Amino acid sequence: MSVVELVLLVLLGAGLAVVLGELRWFRRRPLAHRLRPYSPAGPATPAPTPSSPAAVLLPLVDQALDRAASALGIGDDLGTRLARADVGTDPAAFRIRQVVHGLIGLAAGAALALALRPGGVLAAVLVVGLPVLCVLADEQRLSNRIAQRSHVLQLELPVVAEQLGILIDAGSSLPAALARIADRGRGAAAADLRRVVLRIRRGASEAEALAEWADRTDVGAVRRLVAVLSLHREAGDLGRLISAEARAIRAETHRELVERIERRSQLVWIPVTVATLVPGLLFLAVPFVSALAQVTGA
Structure with a gap:
């Protein structure tokens, strides 16, 4: 051995x-x-x-x-x-x-x-x-x-933001609106909001719990929404700001979807290009080899 x-x-x-x-x-x-x-x-x-x-x-x-x-x-x-x-x-x-x-x-x-x-x-x-x-x-x-979870959260976030804006415009406080969406929602955003509500009920402030959510997810749209929600004690028209942020998130999601579609449409041309070039190269190789054989006398 x-x-x-x-x-x-x-x-x-x-x-x-x-x-x-x-x-x-x-x-x-x-x-x-x-x-x-x-x-x-x-x-x-x-x-x-x-x-x-x-x-x-x-x-x-x-x-x-x-x-x-x-x-x-x-x-x-x-x-x-x-x-x-x-x-x-x-x-x-x-x-x-x-x-x-x-x-x-x-x-x-x-x-x-x-x-x-x-x-x-x-x-x-x-x-x-x-x-x-x-x-x-x-x-x-x-x-x-x-x-995958970040992508799902990006897709769910505009709807969640619009619901928050509607509830706050109807007179609900920010903790009550978060708790209502967390209890009735299903998905990645609702699961994250349940953690936020649990942190608030354990004694953390709304800004601290939301900042922890933004740090945990590391999604740009979540950070911008949290920055808007942190103004709930200073802003008088928070619902309008949240609705504007929801429209911005939806536009960003739509732009990313269009870019993904464009990339996939470009990938379609790869097999077409290969299927076109390979036979063409073979047809060009035959006369080239023949001419090279004549020149070298082989």
């Missing part, structure tokens, strides 16, 4: 130990964790014990993956990104899942390297590349989820 195969087997064994250490049927849980569902506080998800492999390796993995995300241009921390994607997963669980996927990719790459026995460079690509791809796939899915 070569040194490379021995290293791959050691890595595979360490990965299997970490993965199996997270499975309930494999490791014996402490008595306190087994009795936790029957406690007066109710069941709760136990945190990894300090002696478990996950508790030891998770901070190092979290730091390494944060640096990798920063190198890819992702400046926000994982907790903020999970909140923007509206994913009910804490950062520790997300990192553990990434580690599991990376170890699965490592095992698959090691198995392929041992089975195919390619060259050293290709074996290193298989062993290192598959885990990296598995980890980056989770990051890409989270980024796609954030982009």
Whole structure:
């Protein structure tokens, strides 16, 4: 057995130990964790014990993956990104899942390297590349989820802003209007407004709760709407300002939709261009090769 195969087997064994250490049927849980569902506080998800492999390796993995995300241009921390994607997963669980996927990719790459026995460079690509791809796939899915939710919020925001303007013009206060839309609405904007109303009921001011919403979503339209809503104590015609902002958001959404349609219409011409140029190039290549053969005397 070569040194490379021995290293791959050691890595595979360490990965299997970490993965199996997270499975309930494999490791014996402490008595306190087994009795936790029957406690007066109710069941709760136990945190990894300090002696478990996950508790030891998770901070190092979290730091390494944060640096990798920063190198890819992702400046926000994982907790903020999970909140923007509206994913009910804490950062520790997300990192553990990434580690599991990376170890699965490592095992698959090691198995392929041992089975195919390619060259050293290709074996290193298989062993290192598959885990990296598995980890980056989770990051890409989270980024796609954030982009999709931001797009849905952009589409829902004009309707929500118009409803806020109508309720405020009818005499409702800003907290009452937010609570009414949050209770009766369905969608991404209503879910965010429920968090805003909950923060207000817990003692935060309207401006503070709305600013937290704008920071969490990181959508320009939300920031502009929050800037208008923050004037509810100073402006006397807040409903008219909100309606004007709703029309501006709707115009911006329409402009983005037109740009998306134009880009897709341009993509239609790519297969048409390829289907036209390839036969033309083949027809031009025949006389060119013939003339070149005559000149060279071949």
